[in-house]
Amino acid sequence: MQAWQVHENGEPSEVMRLTEVERPTPGDGQVLLRVRAANVNFPDALLCRGQYQVRPPLPFTPGVEICGETEDGRRVIANPALPYGGFAEYALADARALLPAPESLDDAEAAALHIGYQTGWFGLHRRAHLEAGETLLVHAAAGGVGSAAVQLGKAAGATVIGVVGGADKAAVARELGCDVVVDRRGEDVVAAVKEATGGRGADVIYDPVGGEAYTQSAKLVAFEGRIVVVGFASGTIPSPALNHALVKNYSIVGLHWGLYNTKNPKLVRHCHEQLTELAARGVVKPLVSERVPLAEAAGAVQRVADGVTTGRVAVVLEKGASA
Template sequence: MKAILCTHFGPPEELTLSEVPSPKPGKGQVTIAVKACGVNFPDTLLIQNKYQFKPPLPFSPGGEVAGIVLEVGENVAHVAVGQRVLALTGWGGFAEEVAADAATVLPIPPDMDFVAASSMMYTYGTSYHALKNRAQLQPGETLLVLGAAGGVGLAAVQLGVLMGARVIAAASSDEKLAICRTLGAAETINYSTEDLRERIKEYTAGRGVDVVYDPVGDRYTEPALRSIAWKGRYLVVGFAAGEIPKIPLNLALLKGCQIVGVFWGAFAKNEPKESQQNFKELLYWMTEGKLSQHIHKIYSLPDAPAALRDMMERRVVGKAVVEVFGTT
């Protein structure tokens, strides 16, 4: 089978399209013929040896796939050969076939295509865990989403609206913010041209926001934390802007707020029942038309390195997807 391989750590341009043996399912695993694989920011970190998880070389990037079950291993009963499924793999998805732990495999609803299925687990999974489990976001609260046009950011905007919050979307261009407004953001902030703190103060009449969703880090963290309301919750999701910020901890004291870590991968591993329940709720909302992924671009398997480069250069608005065999 063909796969995009990372044989040594480095930039996307050094990945290779190679012939490798097809995987066999171990106990509690299934093998999947990959139809589509979502592209995510952690993929860009994995190939540079900058992520929490460090797969042994060589490996294929790609952590969420949709496809058809080819073979099931021992102790797997909830899916069958020939079934359409989505799965979390961590890595290995930029390939024609992948082995996945059965606990992460779920059937795809009949009216959902492979591209949509492959694009929802990381972004919606992360954002729903953040807003539901970590922030316990309530109807009527105000949610600030930084990096709002990225994959997890747009998911957080949509979920915040669906959960009854008033959403303020912050991003780096007016074009990106226009998409946020179409998905329900009540107000927007272009933090490339506007003062983040002043705009938050204006939108909240000086009160501040109840929840901050921050997948960006860097220079945006401290002004956003200074703009949080009393007993607010600051969600530390990631550091897409590059720098891990250092913050004055006296702000947490003065605001009476919580600084809350969001590590969705660890949540899915340590609390699998809660994670699967979240996915069932997300899939229901998607089939009901209440959530809809914004697809930036669909790439072929040989073009997967270009997808990762676009992700690194922050050109992706919403979700990029690598299509392997097509969606029919």
């Protein structure tokens, strides 16, 4: 079968190589899945660089989120078991963690409903307890993680402010349903959000960026607000001033969604049921901006790493997979 492999760490476009390999053999509790679509996530780039919290042995195949097909023909969503990731014709996954792919979504959309939307649901509902009528600010609102949070925020009845970088991404954020869009490249984010909220700020701030975005968040969080720390796509991990959180009376909430798979897997399934229902109603629909063949996976991962994409980029495989 064909699979992309990383033999040394570095930039995705430089270290990912498409090669012919043997199909992986499932271990105890694992299943072999034929990959139908693999979604590109920022952690795929970090895996290539050797900067992710999980470091599979070299060589490995990246691709942490797929829509696949079981040997008995079931269409499922899964997080592949590294080192046998999703940028290949076949991948391995934990049999207990398979989730049914929503019938209302195609393969690429189904693959994209998983990590980003689970992260958004847990971040907004489990960790921040977002309520209808509150104001939600989403950094990188046109990206894969941010676009999911925007849709989930709107579904929850919140007023959503999206912060983006560039006119094209601003247009995407508006199409996603943001009530207010702030382009950080041409506007003062703090001033624009304060004006939009009458000086009050946002009740919940969803931050997958870190760095300067977090600095802005601390200035914009409302009384009894919650800043949800989701990731550090900027490459800079902030050091929050806890005295500021004290005097301004807000919470800094961390979210590592992957922990729920081991700490509370039943809640992950409950979340999937909620997301499937929202998708069936058309309330949420993953924004898949690009669909590329397996041969173009390395370039797709590099574009996501460079921050030039909107929504999700999906690697879509043809039905006939080789041996």
